[in-house]
Amino acid sequence: MNYVIIGNGIAGVSAAEAIRQLDGSCGIFMISNESVEPYCRPMISLVLEGTVSASKLPIRGSSFYQSLNITPVLGSRVARMDVDAKILFLSDGKTLPFDTLLIASGADPRPVKAPADLANIFFMRNQHQVLKMLEALPRTRHALVLGGGLVGFKAACGLLHRGIDVTMLIRSGYPLSLQVDEIAGGMILSELTRRGLNVRVGTEVTAFKGINTVTGALLSDGSEICCDLVIIGKGVLPAVSFVPRDRIQVDQGIVVDNHLETTCPGIFAAGDVVESMDIARKTRWVNAIWPEAATQGRIAGMNMAGRAVVYKGSLSRNVIRIFDLDILAVGWVNAPDDPRFTVLSEHNQCLNTYRRLVFEGDSLIGATLVNRIETGGILTAMIQNEIPVRASKEKLLEPHLSLKSLMF
Amino acid sequence: MNQVIVHPERCVGCMQCMAACATAHSRTRQLFSAIRETPLPRSRIHLGTGLYAEGFPNRCRHCNPAPCMLACLPGAIHRDMQTETVYVDPDRCINCASCAMACPFGVIRYHEDASAPPKKAVAIKCDNCMERQQQERVPACVEVCKSGALTFEDNSKALKRKTDQVAQSISAGIDVPQGSPSFTLLNTIKRAQIAVRHAAV
Numbered sequence: 369m370n371y372v373i374i375g376n377g378i379a380g381v382s383a384a385e386a387i388r389q390l391d392g393s394c395g396i397f398m399i400s401n402e403s404v405e406p407y408c409r410p411m412i413s414l415v416l417e418g419t420v421s422a423s424k425l426p427i428r429g430s431s432f433y434q435s436l437n438i439t440p441v442l443g444s445r446v447a448r449m450d451v452d453a454k455i456l457f458l459s460d461g462k463t464l465p466f467d468t469l470l471i472a473s474g475a476d477p478r479p480v481k482a483p484a485d486l487a488n489i490f491f492m493r494n495q496h497q498v499l500k501m502l503e504a505l506p507r508t509r510h511a512l513v514l515g516g517g518l519v520g521f522k523a524a525c526g527l528l529h530r531g532i533d534v535t536m537l538i539r540s541g542y543p544l545s546l547q548v549d550e551i552a553g554g555m556i557l558s559e560l561t562r563r564g565l566n567v568r569v570g571t572e573v574t575a576f577k578g579i580n581t582v583t584g585a586l587l588s589d590g591s592e593i594c595c596d597l598v599i600i601g602k603g604v605l606p607a608v609s610f611v612p613r614d615r616i617q618v619d620q621g622i623v624v625d626n627h628l629e630t631t632c633p634g635i636f637a638a639g640d641v642v643e644s645m646d647i648a649r650k651t652r653w654v655n656a657i658w659p660e661a662a663t664q665g666r667i668a669g670m671n672m673a674g675r676a677v678v679y680k681g682s683l684s685r686n687v688i689r690i691f692d693l694d695i696l697a698v699g700w701v702n703a704p705d706d707p708r709f710t711v712l713s714e715h716n717q718c719l720n721t722y723r724r725l726v727f728e729g730d731s732l733i734g735a736t737l738v739n740r741i742e743t744g745g746i747l748t749a750m751i752q753n754e755i756p757v758r759a760s761k762e763k764l765l766e767p768h769l770s771l772k773s774l775m776f
Numbered sequence: 777m778n779q780v781i782v783h784p785e786r787c788v789g790c791m792q793c794m795a796a797c798a799t800a801h802s803r804t805r806q807l808f809s810a811i812r813e814t815p816l817p818r819s820r821i822h823l824g825t826g827l828y829a830e831g832f833p834n835r836c837r838h839c840n841p842a843p844c845m846l847a848c849l850p851g852a853i854h855r856d857m858q859t860e861t862v863y864v865d866p867d868r869c870i871n872c873a874s875c876a877m878a879c880p881f882g883v884i885r886y887h888e889d890a891s892a893p894p895k896k897a898v899a900i901k902c903d904n905c906m907e908r909q910q911q912e913r914v915p916a917c918v919e920v921c922k923s924g925a926l927t928f929e930d931n932s933k934a935l936k937r938k939t940d941q942v943a944q945s946i947s948a949g950i951d952v953p954q955g956s957p958s959f960t961l962l963n964t965i966k967r968a969q970i971a972v973r974h975a976a977v
Contacts, residue, residue, distance in 0.1 A: 410849050411870065420850075420870060427851050659847045659878065687873045696877060741876055742885055745843075749880035 369394040371672060372456065372464060374446055375472035376400035377409060378658055379639030379665035381428060383470050386669025388436045394673075396438045397464060399456070402494055403442040405430055410658050412498045413519075417526035425495060446473070446610045451632050468634050468672045471611065471622060472665060475604035475640040475656055480514060482573050486582040489598040492523050504597055508532055512585055512595035514573060516543035518686065520601030521556075525690050527599075528563055535566040535593060537573065547686050547697045551715060552722055552736050559693045604656060606641040619643050621654040626678050628668040636672055638664035645681035648699035648733040648751055655682040683752055687741065693720075696744040699734035699751045700726060709733075714765045723765050730756035732764070777860060780904065780915055780926055781934045782833055786959055787925035789831025793917035794819035800905055800916035803890045815888035820902045821917050822883060830966055833917070833926060836883045836902035838862045844901075847878035852899075861904045866892035869899050923959070 371387050373380045376398050384396055407425035414420040433440045445459040449469075456464045477491040488504050490497050509532070513524045516538030527534045536543070542553030543560070561567060568587070576598065577584040584594045606621040617623040617631040621643035628636050628644075639661035646653035660682045670677045685698035703709045703726045713724040719739070725747075726734035731754055735747045747764070750757070757764065795807065802810035802817035810817050821835040838855075842862045845853040852868035853875065855861070864875075866889070875884050876899075884901045892898040905915035913919070918928040927934065 408849050408851070410872075414870060424850065424868070658849065659874070662846055685877055687877045689871065689873055694873060696873070698877065741873060743882040744876050745879035745884075746882045748877055 370397070370465060370467045371395065371470070372397045372399065372466035372468075373470045373472060374399050374456075375470075375474050375639065375641075376402070376406050376440070376442075377472060377474050377639060377661060378406075378427070379472035379474075379661040379668070380470065381406045381432070382662050382665030383472065383636075383638060383669035383672070384436060384438055386666045387673045388438075390670065390673035390675055396436070397441055397466075398433070398438055399441045399444065399446060399458070399464070401443065401445045402496065404495060406432060407495055409494070412492065412495055413522035413526050415495070415498050416492070416501055416523065417529045419529070422495065422499060448610050449612065451612060451615045451635065454634075469636065470665075470668055470672060471630070471635065471637040471641055472639040472661075472668075473607040473610075473641050476607045477519075477600060478602045478605050480573060480600055480602060482575050482585075484576060484598070484600065486576055486578045487580055488582050488596060489576060489600065491600050492519050493604070501597070501599070505530065505532070508597040510535070510595045511597040511599065512537070512573075512593060513599045513601060515601040515603065516540065516567075517546060517601055517603050518544065518688070519603075520599065521688070521690075523599040523601055524560070524565055527597075528560075528565055532597075533564070533566075535568060535595070536560075537568050537571055537587070539570065539572060541569055543567070544688070544695075544697075547684075547688075547701065548695060548736050549701055549724055551713070552695060552697075552724070552738050555720075555722060555738055556690065556693060556695065559691055563691055604640065606643075606654060606656075608641060619652065623652065624679075626680075627671045627676060628664055628679050629671065636668045638668040642682075644679070646700075647681040647683045647754070653682065653684070655684045657684065657686065659685070680752075683748070685748060687744070694737075694739050694741045696737040696741040697735070698744065698748045699732070701734040701736045703728075703734060710761070712761055712765055725761070725764055727757070727761060730758060732757055777930065778914075778928050779838075779860065779931055780835070780918055780928055781931065782835070783925050783927065784830065784832050785925075785963060786923050786956075787831035787833055788923050788959075788962065789823060789825070790922070791823050791831075792920045792922065793821050793833055793926060794823055796916040796920035797821045797902075800908060801890060801903075813890070815890070817890060818885065818887060818900070820883075820885075820900060822885075830963060831925070834881060834883055835917070836862065837881060838902075838904065843878040843880065844875035844884065847874045849874050856906075859904060859906065859909075861906060862901075863903060864899045864901060866896070866898040871897050871899065873899075875899055 405426050406428050408427050415422050447457050447459045449456050454466050477493050490501050511527045511532050511534045513520045513536045521543050524534045524536050542557050571587045571589045573585045574588050575586045576582050608618050615632050622637040623643050624637050630637050640656035643652045643654050667677050667679045688695045710727040715722045721740050722738035724736040732750050797819040798817040799807045799810045824832045824834050850868050850870050852865045884899050886897050889900050914928045918926045
């Protein structure tokens with residue numbers, strides 16, 4: 369039996385571990401375009417920030433492949449695949465046959481419209497890109513960050529920590545608009561501007577200036593900005609270029625059933641590339657986050673090795689700490705204005721806390737917490753397990769959740 | 777393997793476990809000097825309220841598999857197989873609060889601690905008082921608990937005792953051995969108060 373895993377991120381790694389646990393003798397191949405050992409991708413922004421060294425990134429140690437008897441195929445991408453003959457064609461011309469396949473190819477950064485072929489214009493998706501940024505940092509006076517999503521936001525925070533002047537361009541009115549609502553976004557924005565971030569709302573870059581290295585950018589509002597480093601964080605797109613769409617259903621991401629199997633039997637998918645059932649939204653959604661990738665990888669691995677395990681569905685959740693602000697957002701935080709949904713919120717300006725809960729009927733489906741986030745896990749568990757709230761919903765707003773507050 | 781077992785029905789909410797826990801995890805291990813330490817030692821057991829406004833000592837369950845361990849980005853949380861204890865390595869912890877999002881019991885806090893590098897806030901949770909256990913002492917919260925709400929015993933024995941109690945209570949004609957009459961009284965009063973309050977509303 370030959371298991372092939374495309375990708376060595378946390379989904380691929382978790383799957384390989386699950387397969388090896390259930391099947392000691394099978395062959396496991398892992399393909400990755402990165403040639404480093406498996407590492408913690410969410411932590412690369414901390415390397416940029418300078419609080420964590422790159423040597424702390426590996427998640428499983430250098431003997432990972434060896435100890436699990438995995439054959440790594442590093443430094444190559446999958447160019448295309450033949451699902452009938454069960455063969456992968458790699459970008460370096462090699463082929464790799466498989467019996468059971470896991471697509472955990474992750475996601476690639478969304479490109480910008482303006483041509484970005486100058487030096488010192490970076491995406492922030494992998495360790496290599498961040499190490500290249502670190503080389504450019506000593507000569508950086510002013511940095512430009514495109515996009516107010518998680519990546520752009522973490523990049524901006526990291527650079528601010530290093531004392532670099534940062535301008536951030538966001539299309540919507542406040543940063544992290546996909547993760548938080550307007551009030552929490554406003555709190556984040558005011559904290560960031562207090563720390564020296566320049567934010568320009570509603571504009572985007574039309575062209576970059578510079579001869580070999582970037583020196584500035586032209587904006588859609590006609591103005592011009594000087595910068596010697598650009599980080600593009602406009603979100604990610606599932607990496608599905610090699611997937612035959614006539615055989616494997618792809619919507620936003622690869623569509624999977626509740627065993628994480630694609631529409632083509634024997635081919636599974638896990639991680640950022642997957643479009644799975646969202647527990648809060650009750651519709652298919654791409655939740656490209658680390659904890660879901662880890663869970664999906666493990667469950668896909670078990671299913672691949674022949675042990676049927678059901679995947680309950682994914683749930684978007686993020687926790688972000690910036691300077692003096694802790695933000696936790698889980699589930700469907702920006703549910704539309706609809707009588708189906710009840711929204712409760714409490715903004716305490718003295719304590720600088722904010723809580724916003726979204727209910728659908730009796731069920732909690734979304735929560736945003738700013739500061740005092742310790743009990744966020746209880747709310748997450750309530751959403752995940754779809755536990756109906758029969759007691760007073762207002763009590764859930766209290767920062768100190770207790771059983772009593774839920775009952776009376 | 778002995779472990780800390782919580783008996784919420786016996787908790788009177790005196791919070792002595794919290795003081796004992798904070799002291800046991802201080803630098804000097806003495807209450808009177810601990811309160812003058814910087815950072816101020818903090819408890820890893822959190823007293824909340826239960827169903828009938830009785831105390832509820834909320835502490836880490838050392839789950840298996842532990843959701844915090846699966847969620848930890850830098851791999852700072854690990855399980856000691858021998859003692860079934862889930863530990864946070866303060867040197868590896870990056871204080872990202874991913875575990876806050878994962879813990880279904882809300883027992884992880886983030887602050888500076890005597891066990892962590894100076895000036896670094898890290899995730900802090902119950903460590904089953906391993907240091908004390910190595911000295912053959914029971915965990916601090918258990919030692920100080922006067923009402924028997926926290927015991928340190930073999931889980932299977934505790935389970936057996938409870939099962940026997942349940943079995944006895946459903947066998948007709950057998951005198952049910954009551955717990956301490958004062959606890960029964962206390963809990964009855966609390967339930968009655970709540971019932972009265974409910975009736976008034």
